[in-house]
Amino acid sequence: MSDGKRILLTAHPEGMPDETHLRLEPMAIPRPGPGELLLRTVYLSLDPYMRGRMNPAKSYAQPVKLGETMVGGTVCEVIESHLDGFAAGDLVLAAAGWQTHALSDGTGLRKLDPRAAPVTTALGVMGMPGLTAYVGLLDHGRPKPGETVVVSAAAGAVGQIVGQIAKLQGCRVVGVAGAPDKCAYVVEELGFDAAVNYRDVDFAKRLSQACDGGVDVYFENVGGAVFNAVLPLMNDFGRIPVCGRIAHYNNAASDKGAEGGASELVRTMGLVLVRRLTLRGFIVSDHADRLDDFLRDMGEWLRSGQLRYREDLVQGLESAVGAFQGLLEGRNRGKLLVQVGTDPTLQPA
Template identity: 60%
Template sequence: MTTGVRIILASRPVGEPKESDLRVEPMPVPVPAPGEMLLRTLWLSLDPYMRGRMSDAPSYAAPVQIGQVMEGRTVSEVIASNLDGYAPGDIVLSPSGWQTHAISQGKLTRKIDPSIAPISTALGVLGMPGMTAYTGLSEIGQPKAGETVVVSAASGAVGSLVGQIAKIKGARAVGIAGGPAKCRYVVDELGFDACVDHRASDLAEKLKAACPGGVDVYFENVGGAVFEAVFPLLNSFARVPVCGQIATYNATEWPAGELRVSKLTRDILTKRLTFRGFIVSDFAARQADFLRDVSTWLREGRIRYREDIVDGLEKAPRALIGLLRGENFGKLLVRVAAPGA
């Protein structure tokens, strides 16, 4: 094959991204130079943080530039290698982005052992989302036996693992998810103690009923109305790992009705609350612990996961828009190619 496909950022979205903000175009398949290897993308991860990369607003990471390949993590196969330690047929985790082929010098790349779990899990439960859940909960949330842990986006790649780890640690897990089907999945398959539909008109009342002893840890993935429903329930000395704010990622102005800063800070003071925003790379030193613990829990059947798979790289733009709307069910992946094809 001499021609591949890539998807570039064509324009910066205003509000919700449009498919036209991303452009699918052909690309020549590059040839690796000495010290390089050629990767063919098998799986592409789609994640909420990508919306921030499409904007040029100040953030913790540089934005994707107009005309540049969209950023993203992939599971890829080594097709040709002039790089010591890598051979054709190796399966690797790589930040290759939204393209069928990429050149790599091995930076930020690691081999995947297909015997441990399906290779797609390196982008989900055994990848960045899984490590986000593991480190954010253990380092900031620090749940104790008998405490109540609430997590928003509970059926998603991060939230689903947060609740399951909370249960392993002896805590009570309450999820917040979008719709009855997701709530049933969170309770019946993932083993949460309860799950509340964030679309319910009486969200605050139902959440209060699900947390009669208040909330000791709130793992924040959403913001907006969900945060407003959780905040009054926080117990003294509660911990709040702030992982995401997906409810506001497409906003062009701050939504009306948000908690006023003065009330927020007053309650943080009087209840001695701990709020900490974090990026998964803050806890890079915990990667070996994460891989050891979560792979063990997977083998033991104590952790379950779900993948939402879209076939074809050209479908990635529409799938990302759906992700930001909450349409995915589980970890959203694009299946680009099959190994050895």
């Protein structure tokens, strides 16, 4: 069979990736051998970390090689199984990447129960973004009741969860987002105490007014002007979990060591010293030991209605590149997913 499709990394982007770097091509649907499964991709997750995987530079994870299928988390249906423990029709969390079909030997797969939660949540609130929010805030931000928590990219897949968990911890939460409707969403629907649009010309002033008692925890997703505006507001012994810096992901490789320049680094380190701040970078894959706690707590918060989420769904693998560009530009609303194939859980019985 040759009616499959995949997207290959064909060149390393300098700046925004497009179809010259990520090429859609037909593929033959593989046949599983002994001990293998054939997976059909139902949903593909699009996440900011993928931009770093397109660069050849050494990082915490291996970059995608030119000519390889672009990596990504997926929800898949088992089409054919030659592996004990899996049967045709099973739905699994996998890392099949940007393609319609893939083979697996079962390593790293997790079965999903659509009766427990919509399968899309395995890529969002009950998956990697949710775990990122959970461990980043609770383990590294260590919020205390009454403290002020600022969350950048507040309406995104991670930020929307961070802010709500902070509210559950008794904190005052200020979101930062890039559009009026996003700011309204996190306040009116998610219960944040305030939200500020970083595109406003007087953003720094508005943020200072929203945080008139200073900031105790800043959950860093974006870097750039938002970081520069939050940093002077940090209280003594404040904590800054560094989850991502999406404002810089499309910088040319030659710019990576000069973001903000030497004077900005001096300013930053001066404030870190005198205010005794803790900046902690973290990678969610280092926290597999927290998965059971996360699934228990997040499941309970969702069932009780204490926590809400939003998903942004686009249709078809051919839409993935444009949707990913939108993610890097902040056009998505909530967790961004591509529906690659038919979802059997939504089909009439």
